Amino acid sequence: MTSTIRKTPATAAPRRPLRIGFIALNDAAPIIVAHENGFFQKHGLSVELSREVGWATVRDKVIHRELDAAHALGAMVISTNLGLNCLPCECLTGFVLNTNGNCVTLSEDLWNRGVRDAVTMRDEIIRSRHDRTYVFGVVFAHSSHRIHICDWLRSGGIDPEKDVRIVVVPPPQLFRNLAAGTIDGYCVGDPWNSLAVREKIGWCPAISPDLAPGHAEKVVMVRSDFAETRAEEHLAMIAALSEAAALCDQTNFRPELCKILARREYMNVPARVIQSSLVGPFDYGHGRTVSADDFIHYHRNGANDPTAAKAAWLIDGFNRHRFLPAGITVPADLGARSFRSDLYHLAQKPSRTSRHDKTLVHA
Structure with a gap:
């Protein structure tokens, strides 16, 4: 089930709006703000947002062209290029929506x-090994x-492959599963950690x-x-998102x-649940609070540039935790091919961002 929100420029109605998918997470904010505050319109785009249920749905809709673009996991660009649990499909990103933003939450x-x-x-x-997993x-x-949950577990001497079970659950359903007792913890972006803390069903050992x-x-x-084929629209979208992300980082x-x-x-x-990680103080639970200043960066510290180093951290995580099936090798150029810093910088050029006096036509 999806939820659709549409806005079009007042000047001219294109034949088909650019369709962008998102999941209900705080890190979708630049997309939502670009839509709500007119940045897409400013850059000549007619956009339709579609709220999706889970990441596999988002991936498949991009692959099958049901979505033109999507709020997505950085790692998903890499896994889709490799054809991990899906049809192989050449995908890329020219824009990082945020850095940081996740938590480990326990019951x-x-x-x-x-x-x-x-x-x-x-x-x-160790105490419960004969009674439960x-x-x-x-x-x-x-x-x-x-990667986070495996790193956190290994830091305590726990083998994620042998000592616990790790299951996939769509982001909005993690809180409900923790409340029901079907899982004992999770790693997700907010607001689903702060909601667990506020409702006193969970707490955060690490962010x-x-x-x-x-x-x-x-x-x-x-x-x-x-x-490639809709390059001007793609660059206009990146330019609009850059402005929205900068606004999202203003205190x-x-x-x-x-x-x-x-x-x-x-x-x-x-809104008070969302405020914990965006305004602060961030509440880990059980009396521990910290400033929310660095919980999530939408624009600061070069957040939006999809550099090779950002892709390399994800690929390294795949390798360290043996996420890749036997026989799958990562091409040397995959990071640079998937994370396109050149497209991000091209979209920022004043000569390109200034010429949006008419609506782009969508085929």
């Missing part, structure tokens, strides 16, 4: 059993979230800046042939951003 039951970090999680696994949820098999500061998280994913805009994201057609959660 209150684990807190009550004495778990405080990965080391005490290992102790609990602990289950952790991630949003996608090939994701930064799985992105604790685990991998500055890692690339979500991106805008397109088919490579879309970037004085964050309270308004929380209200926008909270709306039913977007996150559909109370």
